[in-house]
Amino acid sequence: MAKLTSVGNLRSRVFYGWWIVAVGLTVDAFKHGTFNRGFSLYVLPIRSELGIGVASIALADMLGRLVGGLMGPIVGYFTDRLGPGPMMAFGGIMSGVGFILLSRTGSLFFFTFIFVGFLSVGFRSGYNSASIPAANQWFRRKRGLAMSIISAGSGLGGVVVVPVVGLLVFSVGWRGAALASGISILLVVVPLSFLMRRSPEGMGLHPDGLEPAPVTSPRRGQAENPAHAQASARIGPRFGAEEQDYTAKDAMRTATFWMLTLGSGFRNTVHAGIMFLMAPVMVWFLMGRGVTEEEGLPIAAVFIAVLSFSTLVFNVIIGYLGDRVSKRRLSALCMLGGTLSMVVLLNQSGHLWQLLLFVVLLAFAESANPLTWAIMGESFGRRSFATLRGWQHVPNQFMSMSTPVWMGWVFDNTQSYFWSLIPLAVIYAVAAIFFWTLPRPKRPERLRAGGQASAD
Numbered sequence: 001m002a003k004l005t006s007v008g009n010l011r012s013r014v015f016y017g018w019w020i021v022a023v024g025l026t027v028d029a030f031k032h033g034t035f036n037r038g039f040s041l042y043v044l045p046i047r048s049e050l051g052i053g054v055a056s057i058a059l060a061d062m063l064g065r066l067v068g069g070l071m072g073p074i075v076g077y078f079t080d081r082l083g084p085g086p087m088m089a090f091g092g093i094m095s096g097v098g099f100i101l102l103s104r105t106g107s108l109f110f111f112t113f114i115f116v117g118f119l120s121v122g123f124r125s126g127y128n129s130a131s132i133p134a135a136n137q138w139f140r141r142k143r144g145l146a147m148s149i150i151s152a153g154s155g156l157g158g159v160v161v162v163p164v165v166g167l168l169v170f171s172v173g174w175r176g177a178a179l180a181s182g183i184s185i186l187l188v189v190v191p192l193s194f195l196m197r198r199s200p201e202g203m204g205l206h207p208d209g210l211e212p213a214p215v216t217s218p219r220r221g222q223a224e225n226p227a228h229a230q231a232s233a234r235i236g237p238r239f240g241a242e243e244q245d246y247t248a249k250d251a252m253r254t255a256t257f258w259m260l261t262l263g264s265g266f267r268n269t270v271h272a273g274i275m276f277l278m279a280p281v282m283v284w285f286l287m288g289r290g291v292t293e294e295e296g297l298p299i300a301a302v303f304i305a306v307l308s309f310s311t312l313v314f315n316v317i318i319g320y321l322g323d324r325v326s327k328r329r330l331s332a333l334c335m336l337g338g339t340l341s342m343v344v345l346l347n348q349s350g351h352l353w354q355l356l357l358f359v360v361l362l363a364f365a366e367s368a369n370p371l372t373w374a375i376m377g378e379s380f381g382r383r384s385f386a387t388l389r390g391w392q393h394v395p396n397q398f399m400s401m402s403t404p405v406w407m408g409w410v411f412d413n414t415q416s417y418f419w420s421l422i423p424l425a426v427i428y429a430v431a432a433i434f435f436w437t438l439p440r441p442k443r444p445e446r447l448r449a450g451g452q453a454s455a456d
Contacts, residue, residue, distance in 0.1 A: 015209035016197065017138030021146050023196060024131030027088065027189050028153025031127040033161020034099065034181040035119065036154065037304055040279040041166050044297060045174045052108050054280060055408035060112040061276050062401040064120030069397025075125045076133075076390020083198035084130035091126015092189035094118050099182030103175040124393075126189075128153075130196065132370075133386035136377040137199040140207040143377050144327060147370035148319020154366065155315060158308015166301035199382075207382075244443060245381035251388050256379055256441035261392045263331070263434030264372045265399040270338060270424045270431075271366070273403030277417075278304055281345070282355065284417050289350030303359055310363030318367040319374075327375050328438040331368040335432035338365030342425035346418060365428065368435075379441045 032038070043057055079087050098118025105111045131150050139146040168177035200206055251257045274281065282303055283296035291299070322330055341361035344354050376392075377385055407420040 016203060016205060017135070017146065017200060017207075017209065020131070020134050020138050020196060021149050023192050024128065024135065024150035025153045025156065027092070027126075027131065027192060028128050028150055029157035029161060030153075030185055030189055031095075031123055031157065032154040032308075033157025034165060034185065035095070035123050036275055037158050037278065037308060038162045038165040038181070040276060040304065041162070041169050041297070041301060042174045042177070043277065043280055044283070044293065045169060046111070049174075050108055050111070053408065053412045054277070055405055055412050056108060057111075058276060058404035058408040060115040061120075061272070061404045063112065063116045064124075065272065065397040065401035067116055068120055068124035069394045069401070071121065071124060072390040072393030072397065073387070074390070075129055076387040076393075079130055079133050079386035079390070080384060083196070084134040085193050085196035085198075088126040088130040088193035088196055089190055091122045091124075091130065092185055092193060094122030094125070095127075096122070096182045096185035096189070098122055099178045099185065101182075103179040103182070126193075129386075129389070130193075132373050133389060134196055134198070136373070136385045137382050138207060141210070142208055142323060144322035144371060144374040145316075145319045147374050147377075148315045148322065148367070151319075151367075151370035152312045152315035155308045155310070155312025155363070159305055159312060162304050162308060163301065166298070166304075170298065170301075245383035246379075246441075246444070248384040248387045248391065250444045251380040251384065251441070252391065253444070254441040256439055257376075257388070257392075259434055259438050260372065260375060260379075261395055263335075263431050263438065264369075264392065265396045266427050266431035266434065267335060267338070267365075267368065267372075268396050269400040269403055269427050270342075271369075272400035273407045273420070274342075274362070274424065276404040277407055278307075280411070281417050281421075284411070285345050285348055285355060285358075286350045288348035291350060303355055306356065307359035307363055310360050311366050314363050314367035315370065318364075319370060322371050322374060327371045327378070328435050331371045331375070332432040332436035334365050334368035334371075335428050335435060337361045338428035339425045339432070341365060342421045342428065345421055348416075348418065375438070 043054065046052075046057060047054060075087065095118065098114055098121075101118060102111070102114045105114060128150060132147055135146040135150055136143065165177050165181065168180055197203060200209075279297060279300040282300035283291075283293055286296040286299060287293075318330065318334065338361065341358050341364075344358045344361065347354075373389065376388060380388060403424075407417065410420045411417055
């Protein structure tokens with residue numbers, strides 16, 4: 001009884017938004033560990049067993065991204081209307097069942113059907129599609145940090161989950177690894193979804209755990225609440241100290257929304273290809289010094305874990321900095337780090353120190369992802385965040401869906417990733433330009449007048 005009381009007291013002392021963050025971190029670890037990063041370890045075994053090319057396997061990812069893009073507005077709409085909990089549960093069920101079915105596949109057609117219809121739908125409708133909008137509801141002053149901690153699940157999944165997936169792939173085969181992944185997701189992700197709450201106001205709380213500032217300014221000589229003064233100072237001169245809730249239509253009429261969409265779309269274009277083919281690219285690089293495919297795959301698994309640990313560290317650091325300096329300039333610097341990461345591999349020397357530099361620079365670039373969502377929340381408020389995020393997924397997925405396919409096609413025809421890495425480096429540089437020049441959003445007339453529109 002004393003132990004239960006102690007846990008209850010802890011939950012009452014800790015702002016519930018941080019429990020939302022903890023759930024988001026955990027489920028994101030499962031997402032990236034089993035799918036975004038872990039699935040790279042399946043590519044070569046599936047290619048060998050089913051006798052198909054890398055481009056054919058990547059085609060499934062392209063179709064999955066196409067479906068994810070088309071689903072984006074629908075997922076965003078239901079997340080704003082139903083809340084993050086039901087969407088996270090749906091995503092966990094679909095992805096868990098998908099991995100279980102994948103373990104039984106025996107053909108390219110069935111593999112593609114399961115990958116697109118279950119895995120892609122599940123992972124793109126729940127997980128951080130639910131937890132990031134939840135963080136935007138629960139935080140304002142510490143929005144960047146909260147979103148970055150959730151996104152650090154990509155690193156945590158790589159450090160904790162990917163090695164387990166790799167061990168299973170090497171010991172019992174990719175089918176056994178898929179089965180274990182599906183069961184684990186159903187046992188962990190789905191129950192955790194019941195801890196998600198839509199907003200702090202629904203629990204009698206306020207964003208960041210702070211009481212809202214009074215509508216009227218203090219009289220002359222009257223001290224302002226220190227907590228609110230500190231919050232306003234930290235929100236500061238960046239994207240608007242007075243955060244306003246835009247409707248989706250309002251936001252989509254601004255240049256800021258579309259430049260942010262293109263910047264994140266270019267970033268995601270590189271991410272889609274390099275993450276799906278991470279292990280094959282590393283194996284190709286190691287072959288430059290005579291390492292065979294069988295010898296290179298375990299080394300690649302180790303460096304994927306290093307990448308993930310680096311992402312875990314950088315996400316927290318960049319998230320902390322993003323609440324204190326310009327998020328857009330910091331994002332641009334991260335994109336330049338991504339450009340350098342691609343250049344590092346071009347000579348295919350096979351040196352391990354270069355592979356280490358590659359993963360560290362790539363982790364630095366990946367840490368910019370939560371800053372994108374923090375910029376969106378900072379720019380357009382909480383009201384239609386998930387809907388806007390869903391609409392942003394449409395061009396994002398269309399821009400990125402072909403990257404693994406053309407990278408695989410280049411390799412199948414040249415036995416090299418050299419001519420894939422060069423355009424990826426350029427795309428990262430273009431993303432840096434979009435983030436660096438991102439303008440503040442122009443407020444619609446109704447907000448300038450202090451009015452609020454009715455719900456969409």
